[in-house]
Each structure stands twice: as C-alpha cells, then as structure tokens.
Amino acid sequence: MVEPEASRGRASFWTQADALLRKNLTYQKRNAKTNCRLISFPFILCILLVLGQNLVNKQLDNEKYKCGCACVDTNGDGKCEEVCGLQYSNSDQAASCPITNPPEWPAILQVPAPEYRAVKSSFIPFRDLPDESCRLTGNCPATVLVTGNNQSLGESVAGNMFSSSPRVNFSTMTDLLASSVIGSDTETESNNFVDPAFIDDSPLYNVQPQCGTNSSFSLNLSLPIIDFQKEVQCVQGLHLWRNSASDINDELYKGYYKGNPEEKINEITAAYDFLNSNGNNFNVSIWYNSTHKDEDAPGSFNLLRVPRMINLVSNAYLQLLKGPSARMSLEFVKEMPKPETHFRLDLSSILGTLFFTWVILQLFPVILTSLVYEKQQRLRIMMKMHGLGDGPYWMISYAYFFAISLLYMLVFVIFGSVIGLKFFTLNDYSIQFVFYFIYINLQISLAFLVAAFFSNVKTATVVSYICVFGTGLLGGFLYQNFLEDASFPRGWLKVLELYPGFSLYRGLYEFAQYSLTGNNTGTDGMRWEDLNDSENGMKELFIIMTVEWIVALFVAYYLDQVLTSGKSPLFFFRNFGKKRPGSFRVPSLKRQGSKVFVNLEKPDVIQEREKVEQLLLEPNATHAIVCDNLRKVYPGRDGNPAKLAVKGLSLALPRGECFGMLGPNGAGKTSFISMMIGLTKPSSGTAYVQGLDIRTQMDYVYTNIGVCPQHDLLWETLTGREHLLFYGRLKNxxxxxxxxxxxxxxxxxxxxxxxxxxxxAGKYSGGMKRRLSVAISLIGDPKVVYMDEPSTGLDPASRSCLWNVLKRAKQDRAIILTTHSMEEAEALCDRLGIFVDGGLQCIGNPKELKARYGETYVFTMTTSADHEEAVGQMVGRLSPSAERTYHLSGTQKFEMPKQEVRIADVFRAVEIAKTEFPVFAWGISDTTLEDVFIKVATAAA
Incomplete structure (x- = not known):
C-alpha cells in the first residue's frame, strides 16, 4: 500500500490564516483612497448637520421667536414697565416664554362626547346601561362605575358625587365652577398652561343627578390671559354598581376605542373601587382614560383631569359622614412655573434616522462587492487551488470585514460626538456600542449570504445600492408611519423588523426620539433601564438581530459550500467522522464498465487504459496522476441536448513528465482540467493526484498542485512580489x-x-502577467502542475525563457500542459495526447506521432495559373497516389506517400519543370506535428 504525500509540508490552519491576513492588509493599504472616500461620507454628512444646526439656531434667535413683551402699568402710577411673558407672545414664541405665575384654571372633569358615552350593546353583558336611542337625541348620561367590598357604602358615596348646586347661591362664577361638577370632552395637552377646554368651540358640561328644562346656562368668565363666554350644557350623571373590579376592567376594555373605525365605542366617564372602605377607613382606586379617543390624536395627558375626579369622591365620602353641608372646594388647578427657554431644534435627532441609516448601510455594498469581485475574478478558487482552506478563509475574511466595519462605526460615532451631535452624546454609549456591534455582524453575515447569488460585480453593486437607498426611503416614508401609528399591530412591526434594514431603522429611530426628548427637556437620552419599556422595542430588536446574525452566517456558509465549492447539499453528514485518506486502492467492483470505449479506441489509447487499470490494482508511488475512466456530461438546457464533454478518459502520468494536451477549441481540454483542479465534479469515473481521489479528497489535493489558468487571476493592486509571498505562505x-x-x-x-x-500587477503588460501566473503555479514545489496555454501573449524571448523554466521544473513533478503551439508542444512535452470531441484520439511522444501519422511528404509549388495542370501532371508522374490538399491562385500543395517517391527524383523533376514553365517557388517537407494534429482532428470529426 502506498501512502499519499498530501501531508508533505502542508500549511497549518494558522499559517494559511496568517498568509490571507497579510494579503488583505496589503490590499487594504493599497486602497487608501477608496477608504478615505468611504469614511468621508459620514464626515461630510455630520458636518452638514452641524452647519444646518447652526443655521437653524441663528434663525431661532430672531426677534420673531423671542418671548413677547409689552409696556404695562403695573403700579397704577401711569408709568409703564416692560413685562414679558406668555400673554404677550404669539404662537411661535409661546413654547420658549417664561411663565413665572401660571394661570389658574377651573378644575373640570373629562366627560366623553355624547356619541361615545356608554349605552347598551351586544358586546357589553350589563343591561343597566341606557338605551342606544339616547345617542340620537344627544342626552346619554355620563356613566360612572362603582365597586368595592361594601356595596351599600359604595352606592351611597357615588350618589353624593353629582348634586345640584343652585347658581343663585354663589357670589362669583369662580365659586360656581369650584362647587359644580363641570366637565368637557376636549382633549388635553401635555401641560396646563393653556387649557383647550376654555378656548375651543366645544361646550362645557354640568354633570347633575337630573337635567331639567332650564339646566343649561351661559358662563362668562375672566381669566388672567383670556376672557370667554361658554355655553354650559347639563348632563345626567349615572352611577352603576359592578360586583368586582374585573367586571369593570372588562367593560372599560371592551368600550375603549382601539383604532378600528368599524368598532363601537362605549366610554365610561370614570370608575371607582372602594376596596375595604368603611366609616373609619377611606381607601379608593380610580380608573380614568389617559388616552385620546380620536385615532388621529398623537397622545393624551388626561391626568390633568384627575384632580376633579379625586375631589368628587372625597367630597361625596365627606358628605356621607358629615352631612350635605360639608364640602372641600377645589377652586383651581395650575401648572408649575417655568423659566424662559431657548427654542432649539436638534437636526441630528430629526433627520438622523434616515441619514444615519444610509451611512451604516453604505458598508453593505462595500463588503458585498469585495466578495463578489473575488468570485467574479475566480480569485477565491485560485487561492483554494493553492491550498487555502475554507476555515482560514472564512475566519480571516469575516474578521477583516468586521475590523473595517468596527473602525468605520467608531470613527463615525466619535466624530459625531466631538462635533456635538445630540444623537450620540445624549444616548448611553454602551447601548449604542451593543446595537452597532450586533448590526455590523448581521450586515457582514448578510453580505456573505447574498454574495452566493451574484457572480458579477456591477450587478451586485447596482442591486446593493438600490437596497441601501430603498431601505432608507421605505423606512422614512412607510415603516416610520406604522411605528408611530398606535393602531398598527405591534406584532406586525416585529415581522417587518425581520428585514434587517428596518431593524436598523427602528434602532436609530429610538435613539433619535430619546435624544430629541432629552434635548427638549434637558434630560438624558436612552439608558439601559429604558430597554424595559415595551414601547421602544429595543430589547426585542437585540434578540431579532442576534438570531438573524447567527442564522444568516450559518446559511451563508452552507450555500458557499454547496454553490461555490460544489459540495453535496448533505455534505455535513458525509464529513461527520471523516478521517484523513491513506491510499487510492480501488475495489475490483469499480472496474465494471471501464472498457466501454475499447472497441472505438486506437491501440495506443487502449494501452494507456490498461496501464491505468494495472496501476489501480497495484498502485505505486511513481505516478503522480492517474485518471480512471473520467467522464463529464453537462445537462441539457433550454431545449438543447446534454453535452458529453469528456468521454471516459484514462491517463497515467509519472513524475518528471510533461504531458501536452492538444485539440481544437471545444474538444474538452478545459473541462478535463476543470475536473482535475476541482472547479467541476466528474459525472463518473475519478482521478487520483498523489494518491488522493479528486471526488472526495480535493482539499488535500490542493496542497500538492499548482495551477496556471488560461486567464490571469491576479489582484490588480498587489505587486508581483506580494502575489508570490502570499501563495508561497499558502505552500508553507x-x-x-x-x-x-x-x-x-x-x-x-x-x-x-x-x-x-x-x-x-494591474500595471503589468499581458506577457508579464502571464509570467507571473506561471511563477505562482510553480512556487512551493508542487508535485503536480496544470498549465493552460502558459505562453499566450509572450514575445519570443520571454517564451524561450519560460520554456527553459518549465524544462527545469518538470524534473521532479508531473505537468499537464494545454497549448495551440505545436512548437511549444515539441519543445516541452515528453508525451502528447490529441483530444477531439471529448476523447483521446492518440497518445505518444512527438516523434512517435509524426512517425505514425507522417507517412507522406508535403510538396508545395507556386506557378502562374496557366501552368497549374502541368504541375499536377508532374506530381502524378512522381507519385500516382499523390493527393492535392491545397489550391489557391497558382499555389498547390500535394501529399505524396513516402513509399512511392524518392527525394532525388523530386529535385530532378523540378529542375526539368523550370525549363518548361516559370516556377516562382517550391518546397518539400516531412510531416510536421501540425500536420499530424490536423490529420487526427479531421479524421475524428
């Protein structure tokens, strides 16, 4: 048994990783201008935001936006003093004006509008509510729900809430408003400097136990900043008992407006749970509606209406204990004073979500095009063919892109912070770091995943930039609307965030909102405790992006192995428990069908096949390459039949031999080389390189081969020396x-x-690139070298130099060389094989082939067109079996069998012919390798 030499000098994982890292760093250094342009984009954007911010601030410092002032006689002495404040400001100025003494507003109750008040309904189980017909007349009562442990006490207290208060008993309107239950359905604002209930067109309501015919009245009131006259309408106050707090909760929920216009609204004014209250203990919980009922309203602060609700129940309990005359009068409510503020707009928070989305997504096309470039230029497979494993490639490439992305984001955040953008300075940096860290990892994984589906850099660039700008625009004009629409289902937001671009947009949007709020209120932006707020969704966002990162990376690696490396879709099962190979001994069962083409093959091809069979049964270490019935069939496409590119090729190459493959274009030479170097898988049969099977052990084969492809696969920005250093390190x-x-x-x-x-290398000439490709294929002393037309584009001097190098290189290695130069084939190749229509037609050294197929002399003569027939007659006398193979304008070429003619007779015949007609040129030659090639190719066709 022969041990293969795959382990000889094989570079370790870390050696390969070091080689790739050095190459990437050098490549990155050469792309300094591109990197500067990349980093300049966020710089320019941040500077534009700062300039825009300064311009806006300058405009806001205009007199138009300063607090209003007036000359007021404050002491009654006829002299006026300048007084500034809210009451002297227009609507543009009010937000920033000081309010040293906020106005006093009557405390009112939030009462639902008539069309929304609770009535009997199919979705409400309680039948004690008023009939729905009251909505037609607009006199539905304002309902209050009551529960507690003591029903008698609860209903008694609730009965005291709404009591009639004759208007004649009050000396001033202020006393009337303080003692009456005045309500409004007007939506409140975020503060109570101006209560919209007193300045809009909606009526006020006076809630009483019963409404008489003259219950409505006109209210004239003079407040510090406004004088108004309002119509006060009577509304019946209705209290209803419920057996438990859960009943109340259910009724409130079902009647609440959830955003669907088709849903009915059944609003309750308020609800009270008296819990364990009794004559000695007063303990009550209050329900109130803190949201707007209008879907177009952005938010609600109805907490400002709570004081009147508390006063109602407190007065009612006090009257239950002390009698009807006992009363705690709630005269007014007022806001806290506020100092003058500068009206400022933070552009980075307002515009940052969209612009920063583009800044971060800009990295995606950069990474994607880099990966697709290596794929398009076949640099990835070139590195793999010279020993670079998938593990080092993935680890270093991922780390390389991660380092670039991390540096890019750090520069971006640091620069934005230095120039004072609130988007960065107000939000916790650790939260920002975690968010950007997860997202750039997700983005890199997605780039690896998407790269599997592209093979052209231009297409990948266009598609990726469309995605970048499309994501920003869709996020700003579609997704953000969903985000800010309270009626949009939150579950669907999470579905949309499965698209990574929207995840990025959501995170940046939350940062912007927190920084905007912090800038307006003088507080901090987002902090870790804010992640517990379900409204911002950051916690779920981190989970979604992390899971997607892991899944995308796994799927990207799987697709790379299946689509790029050509492995089986179930390769991970086959690799389980896989051990390093030891021999290429083939079972005898494998030999079945190995002589399919024997009857069609020439004796020399049959002899080569038998030699391969003998080597497979009794392997030895002298042969570096053994091809066993190698076959490749390309499946039919678009209605075309399947293409048989390689027909059962059997070939054995010992070390020290250069084997030349000759053949016309489309003969199958490139398909054969592609199978041998792992670009494509054989349809059947196999080959062994240094004893390793190319079907299952290609990763080990790569450590023993060198490849000079037909087209130069080089990095344009790396030098020749750097190329050789990189590939030399891969060869350990x-x-x-x-x-x-x-x-x-x-x-x-x-x-x-x-x-x-x-x-x-990008500045090399074509010939210099070709020589560099040859040098790459030979560095590291590979035992098998494949060269596809290595001398293409070389001048004669360079070609001669290359031939000398190859003659020295083949001493201890096997070389397979394809060429269209017969001169090169004769100079370099120990054996030749002529390949036609996917099969070997003949095999042998150049002299044997010329002797085998060179049975004729080639006679050429050029005369005038009038004497062509005379030339033909002369050739016929010399060789009766001669055939004319070429004829054009007086020039004729004939093939004469060697056994029929002697060279001396030819010379003598030509001398005689010169006396009979003019002979411009003539010649006789033995068969050349080119003639053999043409004859074999023509015969096979």
Whole structure:
C-alpha cells in the first residue's frame, strides 16, 4: 500500500490564516483612497448637520421667536414697565416664554362626547346601561362605575358625587365652577398652561343627578390671559354598581376605542373601587382614560383631569359622614412655573434616522462587492487551488470585514460626538456600542449570504445600492408611519423588523426620539433601564438581530459550500467522522464498465487504459496522476441536448513528465482540467493526484498542485512580489526559504530587474502577467502542475525563457500542459495526447506521432495559373497516389506517400519543370506535428 504525500509540508490552519491576513492588509493599504472616500461620507454628512444646526439656531434667535413683551402699568402710577411673558407672545414664541405665575384654571372633569358615552350593546353583558336611542337625541348620561367590598357604602358615596348646586347661591362664577361638577370632552395637552377646554368651540358640561328644562346656562368668565363666554350644557350623571373590579376592567376594555373605525365605542366617564372602605377607613382606586379617543390624536395627558375626579369622591365620602353641608372646594388647578427657554431644534435627532441609516448601510455594498469581485475574478478558487482552506478563509475574511466595519462605526460615532451631535452624546454609549456591534455582524453575515447569488460585480453593486437607498426611503416614508401609528399591530412591526434594514431603522429611530426628548427637556437620552419599556422595542430588536446574525452566517456558509465549492447539499453528514485518506486502492467492483470505449479506441489509447487499470490494482508511488475512466456530461438546457464533454478518459502520468494536451477549441481540454483542479465534479469515473481521489479528497489535493489558468487571476493592486509571498505562505514556505523562493521565481521569469517585481500587477503588460501566473503555479514545489496555454501573449524571448523554466521544473513533478503551439508542444512535452470531441484520439511522444501519422511528404509549388495542370501532371508522374490538399491562385500543395517517391527524383523533376514553365517557388517537407494534429482532428470529426 502506498501512502499519499498530501501531508508533505502542508500549511497549518494558522499559517494559511496568517498568509490571507497579510494579503488583505496589503490590499487594504493599497486602497487608501477608496477608504478615505468611504469614511468621508459620514464626515461630510455630520458636518452638514452641524452647519444646518447652526443655521437653524441663528434663525431661532430672531426677534420673531423671542418671548413677547409689552409696556404695562403695573403700579397704577401711569408709568409703564416692560413685562414679558406668555400673554404677550404669539404662537411661535409661546413654547420658549417664561411663565413665572401660571394661570389658574377651573378644575373640570373629562366627560366623553355624547356619541361615545356608554349605552347598551351586544358586546357589553350589563343591561343597566341606557338605551342606544339616547345617542340620537344627544342626552346619554355620563356613566360612572362603582365597586368595592361594601356595596351599600359604595352606592351611597357615588350618589353624593353629582348634586345640584343652585347658581343663585354663589357670589362669583369662580365659586360656581369650584362647587359644580363641570366637565368637557376636549382633549388635553401635555401641560396646563393653556387649557383647550376654555378656548375651543366645544361646550362645557354640568354633570347633575337630573337635567331639567332650564339646566343649561351661559358662563362668562375672566381669566388672567383670556376672557370667554361658554355655553354650559347639563348632563345626567349615572352611577352603576359592578360586583368586582374585573367586571369593570372588562367593560372599560371592551368600550375603549382601539383604532378600528368599524368598532363601537362605549366610554365610561370614570370608575371607582372602594376596596375595604368603611366609616373609619377611606381607601379608593380610580380608573380614568389617559388616552385620546380620536385615532388621529398623537397622545393624551388626561391626568390633568384627575384632580376633579379625586375631589368628587372625597367630597361625596365627606358628605356621607358629615352631612350635605360639608364640602372641600377645589377652586383651581395650575401648572408649575417655568423659566424662559431657548427654542432649539436638534437636526441630528430629526433627520438622523434616515441619514444615519444610509451611512451604516453604505458598508453593505462595500463588503458585498469585495466578495463578489473575488468570485467574479475566480480569485477565491485560485487561492483554494493553492491550498487555502475554507476555515482560514472564512475566519480571516469575516474578521477583516468586521475590523473595517468596527473602525468605520467608531470613527463615525466619535466624530459625531466631538462635533456635538445630540444623537450620540445624549444616548448611553454602551447601548449604542451593543446595537452597532450586533448590526455590523448581521450586515457582514448578510453580505456573505447574498454574495452566493451574484457572480458579477456591477450587478451586485447596482442591486446593493438600490437596497441601501430603498431601505432608507421605505423606512422614512412607510415603516416610520406604522411605528408611530398606535393602531398598527405591534406584532406586525416585529415581522417587518425581520428585514434587517428596518431593524436598523427602528434602532436609530429610538435613539433619535430619546435624544430629541432629552434635548427638549434637558434630560438624558436612552439608558439601559429604558430597554424595559415595551414601547421602544429595543430589547426585542437585540434578540431579532442576534438570531438573524447567527442564522444568516450559518446559511451563508452552507450555500458557499454547496454553490461555490460544489459540495453535496448533505455534505455535513458525509464529513461527520471523516478521517484523513491513506491510499487510492480501488475495489475490483469499480472496474465494471471501464472498457466501454475499447472497441472505438486506437491501440495506443487502449494501452494507456490498461496501464491505468494495472496501476489501480497495484498502485505505486511513481505516478503522480492517474485518471480512471473520467467522464463529464453537462445537462441539457433550454431545449438543447446534454453535452458529453469528456468521454471516459484514462491517463497515467509519472513524475518528471510533461504531458501536452492538444485539440481544437471545444474538444474538452478545459473541462478535463476543470475536473482535475476541482472547479467541476466528474459525472463518473475519478482521478487520483498523489494518491488522493479528486471526488472526495480535493482539499488535500490542493496542497500538492499548482495551477496556471488560461486567464490571469491576479489582484490588480498587489505587486508581483506580494502575489508570490502570499501563495508561497499558502505552500508553507517561511522565513528565508520563502524569500529565496520568491527571488528565484522572479529572476527565472525576468520579473526581477527594473523594479518590475514591486510594480502593481494591474500595471503589468499581458506577457508579464502571464509570467507571473506561471511563477505562482510553480512556487512551493508542487508535485503536480496544470498549465493552460502558459505562453499566450509572450514575445519570443520571454517564451524561450519560460520554456527553459518549465524544462527545469518538470524534473521532479508531473505537468499537464494545454497549448495551440505545436512548437511549444515539441519543445516541452515528453508525451502528447490529441483530444477531439471529448476523447483521446492518440497518445505518444512527438516523434512517435509524426512517425505514425507522417507517412507522406508535403510538396508545395507556386506557378502562374496557366501552368497549374502541368504541375499536377508532374506530381502524378512522381507519385500516382499523390493527393492535392491545397489550391489557391497558382499555389498547390500535394501529399505524396513516402513509399512511392524518392527525394532525388523530386529535385530532378523540378529542375526539368523550370525549363518548361516559370516556377516562382517550391518546397518539400516531412510531416510536421501540425500536420499530424490536423490529420487526427479531421479524421475524428
């Protein structure tokens, strides 16, 4: 049994990782201008935000936006003093004006509008509510629900809440408002500097036990900043007992407006749970509606109406104990004083969500195009063919993109903080770091995943930038509307956030909202304890992005193995428990069908097949390559039949031999090479390289081969020396051995002098790139080298130099070389195989092939067109079996069997012909390799 040499000098995981990291860092250094342009985008955007912020601040410092002032006679002495405040300001100024003594507003009750008040309904089980017909007349009562441990006490207290108060008993309107139960259905604001109930067109309500015919009245009231006259309508106050707090909770929930216009609204004015209250203990819980009933209203602060609710129940309990005359009068409510503030708009918080989404998403096209570029230029497979494993590639590539993304985000956040953008300075940096850390990892994983579906850089670039700008616009004009719409189901928001772009937008939106609020109120932005608030959704966002990161990375690796590396979809099961191979001995059962083409093959091809069979049964270490009935069929597409590219090829190459593959275009040479280097899988049969099966052990095969592809696969910004250093490290060359191997390769292929070695490959000529590709294939002493037309584009001097290198290189390795140059094939190849229509037509060294197929002399003569027939007659006399193979304007070419003609007779016949007609040129030659090639290719066709 022969041990394969796959382990000889194989680079370790960390050696491969080090080689790739060094290459990436060098590549990154060469792309400094691109990196500067990338980083300049957030810089420019942040600077524009700062300039815009300064411009807005300058405008807000205008007189128009300063607090209003007036000359007021404050002492009654006829002299006026300048007084500033809310009452002297217009609507643009009011927000920033000082309010040293806020106005006193009557405390009123929040009463539902007539069309929303609770009535009997199919979804409410209680039948003690008023009939729905009251909504037609607009006289539905304002209902209060009551419960507690003591029903008698509860209903007694509730009965005292709404009592008639004759207006004649009050000396002032203020006393009347303080003692009456005045209500309004007007929606409140965030503060009570101005109560909209007294300045809008809606009526006020006077809640009483019963409404008479003259219960409504006109109210004239003069307050510090407004004089108004309002109509006060009587509304019946109705209290209803419920057996438990859960009944009340259920009734309140069912009657609440949830945003669906088709749903009925059954609003309760208030609800009271007297708990364990009795004559000695007063303990009550109050329900109140803290939200607007209108779906278009942004929010509610009905807490401002709570004082009157508390006063009602307190007065009612006090009257139960002390009698009807006992009363605690609630005269007014007022806000806390406020100092003058500067009206400021934080543009970074207002515009940052959209713009910063674009800034962060800009990294996605950068990473994606880099991955697709390696795929399009086949650099990934080139690295793999020279020994780079999937593990080091994924680890270093991921870490490389992560480092770039992390640096980009750090620069972005630090710069934004330095120039004072509130978006960054107010929110906790640790929360920002965690959010950006998770997202850039998710973004990198997605780039790896998406790269599996692209093979063209331009297409990937266009699609990725459409996604970048489309995500920002959809987020700003669609997703944000859903986010701010309280009626939109929160579950669907989480579904939308499964799209990573919306996850990013949501996180930036929350940062912006917290920083905007913090800037307006002088408080901090988002802190860790805010994550417990279900409204911001950051906790769920972290979970969604983390899960997506892990899933995307796993799926990306799986698709890479299946689509790019060509592995079976169930490769992870096959790799389980897989051990390193030891021999290529093939079971005898495998030999079935190996002689399918024997009857159609030439003796030399049959002999080669038998040699392969013998090697497989009795393997030895002398042969580096053994192809066993290798076959490749491309499936039919678009109605075309299947294409048989390689027909059961059997071939054995010992070390020290250069084997040349000749054949017309489309003969199957490239398909054969592609199978041997792992680009495609054989349809049947197999091949062994250094004893390793190309079907199952290609990762080990790569450590023993070198490849010079037909097209140069190079990084445009790396120098020739850097290319060789990278591939040399992949071949486990280190230290002085690596330096010496690189220098020798550069010198042997004329890439050393004149600074060529340190010039970027993108500036090389075609011939220089070709020589560099040959140098890459030979570095690291691979035992098997595949060269696909290595001398293409070389001048004669460079071609001669290349041939000398290859002659020296083949001493201890097997080389498979494809070429269309017969001169190159004769100069380099120990054996040749002519490949036509997917199969070997003949095999042997150049002399054998010329002897086998060169049974004729080629006679050429050029005369005038009038003497062509005379030339034909002369050739016929020399060789009766001669055939004319070429004829054009007096030039004719004939093939004459060697056994019918002697060279001396030809010379003598030509001399005689010259006396009979003019002979412009003539010649006779033996069969060339080119003639053999044409003859074999023509015969096979």
């Amino acid at each position: 060359l280190k230290g002085s051995a690596l330096t010496r191997a690189v220098e020798d390769s550069l010198r042997s292929l004329n890439l050393f002098n004149g600074g060529v070695a340190d010039k970027q």
